[in-house]
Amino acid sequence: GAGIGTGSDFPLNRARTAELLGFDGVCDNVRDANAGRDFVIESLSAIVILMLNVASATDTIYIFCSNEFNFVEIADRYCGSSSIMPQKKNPHSLMEVAETASQLSGALGAMMTNARSISGSVKSALQNFDKTASALRLWAGILSTLTVNKETMRKRTMDFWALATDLAGAIVRERNLSWRTAHQITAILVRKALEQGKQALDIDSEFLDQAAFEYIGKPVGLGNQRIREVLDPLRAVEARTLVGGTAPAEVKRQIDGCFARLQRDSETLARKKQNLADAAARLERAIDAII
Numbered sequence: 001g002a003g004i005g006t007g008s009d010f011p012l013n014r015a016r017t018a019e020l021l022g023f024d025g026v027c028d029n030v031r032d033a034n035a036g037r038d039f040v041i042e043s044l045s046a047i048v049i050l051m052l053n054v055a056s057a058t059d060t061i062y063i064f065c066s067n068e069f070n071f072v073e074i075a076d077r078y079c080g081s082s083s084i085m086p087q088k089k090n091p092h093s094l095m096e097v098a099e100t101a102s103q104l105s106g107a108l109g110a111m112m113t114n115a116r117s118i119s120g121s122v123k124s125a126l127q128n129f130d131k132t133a134s135a136l137r138l139w140a141g142i143l144s145t146l147t148v149n150k151e152t153m154r155k156r157t158m159d160f161w162a163l164a165t166d167l168a169g170a171i172v173r174e175r176n177l178s179w180r181t182a183h184q185i186t187a188i189l190v191r192k193a194l195e196q197g198k199q200a201l202d203i204d205s206e207f208l209d210q211a212a213f214e215y216i217g218k219p220v221g222l223g224n225q226r227i228r229e230v231l232d233p234l235r236a237v238e239a240r241t242l243v244g245g246t247a248p249a250e251v252k253r254q255i256d257g258c259f260a261r262l263q264r265d266s267e268t269l270a271r272k273k274q275n276l277a278d279a280a281a282r283l284e285r286a287i288d289a290i291i
Helices: 013-019 030-035 038-065 092-114 121-145 151-160 166-173 179-195 205-216 222-231 231-239 248-288
Strands: none
Touching: 013 248, 038 092, 038 121, 038 179, 151 231, 166 179, 166 222, 179 205, 205 222, 222 231
């Protein structure tokens, strides 16, 4: 009943029209009903946000699968070869997923620009939902076949002092020192270790006390066994038990929550599809009653 944005002088029942077409209700303003593009912009914004987050994750995997990191390996089916370098394995699928995010961002910008025109078409915008679905299927395939090099990751964690913060935290908790003091002691320890070519596994209580003497003039007295525990990567992962943390039980809780939300969303989508089917049936019955 919105017509071309002016309504109609016929006594139309817009609520009945909305019911027969499967809408939840009537848009109050007829011009907004005719020319509004909010629903497209909102929908596109949702999938753009989704794909930007996915693209950010692909960047991480892209770095992790490089020879320099070698943390993960992407299955051959999702890679291509170099036309010049025969030894090179290119993760083309990652680039394709990331490219989709860029295309969607451009489409959103274009749609927002075109929305000012009442003649702006939404047909081209709808294609982006198919692009998103395709990219997500590709991303799911990449992740489900990913090989994780656990030992390499563990070794690199120890090589590059990733757990220095945990050592500082242990000093704070067990020796009742301020974070600033523990932070500085740990920084001195790492500097000395780098100067002497030592890695995290080479650190003992005596070496830590040397760093402490340099800053506060006394030892911290953290035992060798405790230092080993603090610098263990697996322990560090398991220790992050706060909401959203990395502890296995917490990660499982997050995953279970995601699947629960997915189930609720699937049920909502099924209801909406059924509502459309019911509306289509009502429309056919209404037509049959007339003709």
